[in-house]
Amino acid sequence: MGKGRLEAFSDTVIAIIITIMVLELKVPHGDSLQELLPLLPVFLSYVLSFVYVAIYWNNHHHMLQACTTVTGTILWANLHLLFWLSLFPFATGWMGENHFTAAPTALYGVVLLMAAIAYYLLQQAIIHAEGPDSILKKALGRDWKGKLSPVLYIVALLSGYKLNRFS
Amino acid sequence: MGKGRLEAFSDTVIAIIITIMVLELKVPHGDSLQELLPLLPVFLSYVLSFVYVAIYWNNHHHMLQACTTVTGTILWANLHLLFWLSLFPFATGWMGENHFTAAPTALYGVVLLMAAIAYYLLQQAIIHAEGPDSILKKALGRDWKGKLSPVLYIVALLSGYKLNRFS
Amino acid sequence: MGKGRLEAFSDTVIAIIITIMVLELKVPHGDSLQELLPLLPVFLSYVLSFVYVAIYWNNHHHMLQACTTVTGTILWANLHLLFWLSLFPFATGWMGENHFTAAPTALYGVVLLMAAIAYYLLQQAIIHAEGPDSILKKALGRDWKGKLSPVLYIVALLSGYKLNRFS
Amino acid sequence: MGKGRLEAFSDTVIAIIITIMVLELKVPHGDSLQELLPLLPVFLSYVLSFVYVAIYWNNHHHMLQACTTVTGTILWANLHLLFWLSLFPFATGWMGENHFTAAPTALYGVVLLMAAIAYYLLQQAIIHAEGPDSILKKALGRDWKGKLSPVLYIVALLSGYKLNRFS
Numbered sequence: 012m013g014k015g016r017l018e019a020f021s022d023t024v025i026a027i028i029i030t031i032m033v034l035e036l037k038v039p040h041g042d043s044l045q046e047l048l049p050l051l052p053v054f055l056s057y058v059l060s061f062v063y064v065a066i067y068w069n070n071h072h073h074m075l076q077a078c079t080t081v082t083g084t085i086l087w088a089n090l091h092l093l094f095w096l097s098l099f100p101f102a103t104g105w106m107g108e109n110h111f112t113a114a115p116t117a118l119y120g121v122v123l124l125m126a127a128i129a130y131y132l133l134q135q136a137i138i139h140a141e142g143p144d145s146i147l148k149k150a151l152g153r154d155w156k157g158k159l160s161p162v163l164y165i166v167a168l169l170s171g172y173k174l175n176r177f178s
Numbered sequence: 179m180g181k182g183r184l185e186a187f188s189d190t191v192i193a194i195i196i197t198i199m200v201l202e203l204k205v206p207h208g209d210s211l212q213e214l215l216p217l218l219p220v221f222l223s224y225v226l227s228f229v230y231v232a233i234y235w236n237n238h239h240h241m242l243q244a245c246t247t248v249t250g251t252i253l254w255a256n257l258h259l260l261f262w263l264s265l266f267p268f269a270t271g272w273m274g275e276n277h278f279t280a281a282p283t284a285l286y287g288v289v290l291l292m293a294a295i296a297y298y299l300l301q302q303a304i305i306h307a308e309g310p311d312s313i314l315k316k317a318l319g320r321d322w323k324g325k326l327s328p329v330l331y332i333v334a335l336l337s338g339y340k341l342n343r344f345s
Numbered sequence: 346m347g348k349g350r351l352e353a354f355s356d357t358v359i360a361i362i363i364t365i366m367v368l369e370l371k372v373p374h375g376d377s378l379q380e381l382l383p384l385l386p387v388f389l390s391y392v393l394s395f396v397y398v399a400i401y402w403n404n405h406h407h408m409l410q411a412c413t414t415v416t417g418t419i420l421w422a423n424l425h426l427l428f429w430l431s432l433f434p435f436a437t438g439w440m441g442e443n444h445f446t447a448a449p450t451a452l453y454g455v456v457l458l459m460a461a462i463a464y465y466l467l468q469q470a471i472i473h474a475e476g477p478d479s480i481l482k483k484a485l486g487r488d489w490k491g492k493l494s495p496v497l498y499i500v501a502l503l504s505g506y507k508l509n510r511f512s
Numbered sequence: 513m514g515k516g517r518l519e520a521f522s523d524t525v526i527a528i529i530i531t532i533m534v535l536e537l538k539v540p541h542g543d544s545l546q547e548l549l550p551l552l553p554v555f556l557s558y559v560l561s562f563v564y565v566a567i568y569w570n571n572h573h574h575m576l577q578a579c580t581t582v583t584g585t586i587l588w589a590n591l592h593l594l595f596w597l598s599l600f601p602f603a604t605g606w607m608g609e610n611h612f613t614a615a616p617t618a619l620y621g622v623v624l625l626m627a628a629i630a631y632y633l634l635q636q637a638i639i640h641a642e643g644p645d646s647i648l649k650k651a652l653g654r655d656w657k658g659k660l661s662p663v664l665y666i667v668a669l670l671s672g673y674k675l676n677r678f679s
Contacts, residue, residue, distance in 0.1 A: 016189065016239060022517065023193035023357075026524035029598070030532065031197065034204065035601045038536065042610035047619070061598075065591045072517060090232045097228075098197070100218035101203045120213070183356065183406060192361035198364065200373065241564075257399045264363070268370045276376035287380070313502075350523065351627070356528035365531065369539065405550045431562075433539045443543035452548070488662060 017081050017089060021071060026092050028100060029064045032057055035104035056107035056119075060099050067096060067126065077145065078137045088136040092129040098122045184248050184256060190237060191260050195267060199224055202271035221287075228265050234263060234293065247305045251283035255303040259296040265289045291312045351415050355405060358427050361397045362434060366391055366435050369438035388440035389451075395409045401430060401460065411479065412471045426463040428512040437483060518582050518590060522572060525594050529601060530565045533558055536605035557608035557620075561600050568597060568627065578646065580639045589637040593630040601625045 015100035036053055078085065087172075102122040106115040138145050203220055206213035238259075245252065269289040273282040373380035382497055405426075433506065437457040440449040472479050537554055540547035573595075579586065603623040607616040639646050 018517065019186065019520065020189050020193055020235070022521050023190055023524055024197055027194060027197040027519055027528060029594075030525055032526040033598045033602060034201075034532065034535075036599075038602060038605040038609055040609070041241065041615040042606075042616050044615045044619075046583075046615075058595075060590075061595055068521070069587060086236060087232075090228075091197075094225075097200045098203075101200060101205060104205040105209075107344055108205055108207070112209045114211045114213075114249065115209050118211075183352065184385075185439060186353065187360055187402070191364055192356055194364040198368065203370075227460050228480060253403060254399075257395075260363075261392075261395055262365045265370075266370060271372040275372055275374070277377040281378045281380075282376050284378075350519065353520065354527055354569070358531055360529060361531040368535075403583070418674075420570060421566075424517075424562075428559075428562055429532045432537075435534060435539060438539040439543075442539055446543040446568065448545045449543050451587050452545075478537050 014075065014081055017086065018072075018075055020092060021089060023062060024069070025068045025096065028060060028066065028096055029068075032060055033063075035100065035107060039088055052110045053104070053107035056103045056125040058110070059102060060103040063123070066107060067092075067130070070130070074134060074137065078141065080140060082136070082140045084136045085133070085140055088129070088133040092126065092133050095122060095129050099126075114165045123167070180289065181245060181248055184253065185239075185242055186300065187334070188256060188260060189235070192231060192235045192238075192263065195230060195263055196235075197229055198295055199267045202274060213265075219277045220271070220274035223270045225280070227270040231266060233265065234259075236323070237297070241301060241304065245308065247307060249303070249307045251303045252300065252307055255296070255300040260301050262289060262293040262296050266293075289338065346421060347376055348409065348412060348415055351420065352406075354407055354421060355427060358403070359398060359402045359405070359430065361428055363395060363402075365397075366434045368408075368439055369434065369441060376415055386444045387438070388446070390437045394437040397457070401464070404440065404464070405408060408468060408471065412475065416470070416474045417472045419467065422463070422467040426460065426467050429460040429463050433460075436446060444496035514674060515576065515579060515582055518587065519573075519576055522590060522594060523569070526565060526572070526597065529597055530562060530569075532560055533565075533601045533604055536608060553671065554608035555610045556604070557604045557612070564624070565597065568593075568618060568631070571631070574637060577636065580644065581635070583641045585637045586634065586641055589630070589634040593627065593634050596623060596627040596630050598669045600627075609642040 036050060036057060039050065039112045099122060102115075102119040106119045203217060203224060206217065211310075249286060269286040272284045276282045370384060370391060373384065416508060436453040437447075440453045443449045537551060537558060540551065600623060603616075603620040607620045610616045
């Protein structure tokens with residue numbers, strides 16, 4: 012499969028994800044500005060997720076530029092990443108509707124974490140296919156940041172869970 | 179019509195199908211983790227359908243690589259396949275909401291079966307257009323697997339139906 | 346603007362229209378096959394609209410192949426066509442939910458008619474831009490069929506309306 | 513990142529926005545033509561927004577033709593524009609459902625204003641990246657119109673708000 016179609020398919024899926032998230036902003040029935048107030052947390056969670064998905068789209072592009080051939084592993088690693096991104100609208104909606112309380116925020120964190128892991132796996136699949144001298148491997152260097160961020164997500168999730176149990 | 183536009187159109191439709199399936203995961207109103215429990219079968223059916231649609235997208239690509247010209251028959255055989263794939267979100271949602279009970283699961287099986295038949299017809303249309311020496315025909319060989327899978331679907335459906343009547 | 350982007354934009358809009366029409370097939374709550382019975386007219390109207398939109402997509406492609414340059418008029422004539430196509434999901438849903446009764450079916454007819462007129466206007470805009478020797482003009486010949494179909498739609502609508510008043 | 517992918521991604525997002533706006537036209541339950549009457553303001557607001565989004569899509573294309581390289585600033589300025597455009601379905605739906613009363617119309621105005629500002633910022637980002645001799649800068653000239661339109665939006669919003677308070 013050509014890289015072009017993989018890119019185009021991923022772009023379309025990401026464009027749909029980023030757009031249907033806005034459907035969680037349900038049109039209120041009244042017509043005063045106060046009606047918008049309860050929508051504020053939903054709006055904020057939408058902004059947050061819009062930025063996250065935009066960052067993934069951006070990084071996804073840069074990473075694929077270093078990819079010259081699409082193997083079966085890369086294809087499925089990419090679909091795995093799209094799967095977790097596709098759960099953003101649900102996790103965003105639940106967190107926004109419940110004003111960032113513990114459980115919905117934890118679920119949001121889990122989805123973020125799984126997307127980060129899926130991204131990492133896709134990166135490894137591309138490096139593996141390109142060989143030890145791949146541009147991507149050199150560009151990443153030892154990449155402390157990339158490996159650390161999933162770990163930090165887990166720490167944040169666990170401590171958030173703990174704090175919550177004792178409060 | 180160029181093959182490129184047929185591919186791009188199919189990709190967009192498949193990307194939308196795979197993404198709107200997630201809309202069946204309705205955001206729950208409460209904010210405890212228990213609220214997610216009743217969503218589990220919906221989530222599982224989403225995962226299942228995501229994988230199925232992804233396999234179709236993947237195979238669709240490989241098959242079209244062997245296609246050099248787009249005839250009217252290929253065009254409509256492709257739209258026929260997209261039609262059955264477009265029923266995945268409905269069948270998935272119904273099966274998930276009813277915890278995989280008999281009738282919804284049977285409907286899901288019927289949609290799978292029809293998509294498999296549509297795929298087979300598209301394959302035949304391409305082979306017919308490419309002639310007896312087409313790459314696709316050679317790649318498929320006698321293709322026991324492809325012809326058998328719809329038959330197995332039917333057997334599974336009928337026996338499932340029978341078992342259900344006597345239980 | 347290049348023709349490629351006009352085609353790609355139209356393809357994406359049409360792909361979304363054809364796919365979101367299926368959202369009118371609301372997942373029933375019960376799990377018996379009888380639950381699907383009331384959905385039958387919705388399903389039939391979906392099949393009908395799927396075929397209509399597919400025909401438009403198909404014809405749209407063939408017509409644009411004869412187009413070499415995109416003027417402002419062509420651009421807006423195309424957006425005008427997409428506007429009427431975008432009303433298909435609404436008209437389809439209303440007609441399906443009301444089992445093809447008079448008013449919803451008339452509205453469906455009006456949307457079909459407006460789309461046919463918009464298509465005709467787009468055709469004229471392309472012929473105008475291409476000049477009297479355009480491939481499209483020659484391909485169409487005198488095109489009785491194209492000019493007649495909107496007229497027939499109007500006759501059908503009016504007679505349907507009349508019949509209904511006296512029944 | 514290539515300009516092609518930025519264009520394709522923006523096109524897909526805009527195509528989805530223009531299409532999901534129609535989902536605010538909820539299918540009525542009755543089957544008489546009178547049922548459509550309360551939908552008229554929703555329909556009118558849909559037409560209005562369709563035209564606005566179409567104008568943005570059109571101008572976006574022309575502007576990007578003058579863009580030769582995609583910097584990080586252009587990328588994010590573009591995403592910023594898409595963010596405000598993505599709020600069109602919500603603002604359109606609220607305004608239509610409330611028959612163009614004060615607060616929903618003001619919100620619609622705010623979203624229009626923010627999109628106009630985002631468009632202006634994207635323009636500046638491209639001019640900055642292209643240098644003082646860019647085609648875009650020359651094409652725009654002093655561009656009184658572009659700079660004036662956000663100012664006029666603000667004046668309209670404020671005076672509308674004032675009039676409303678005294679009425």
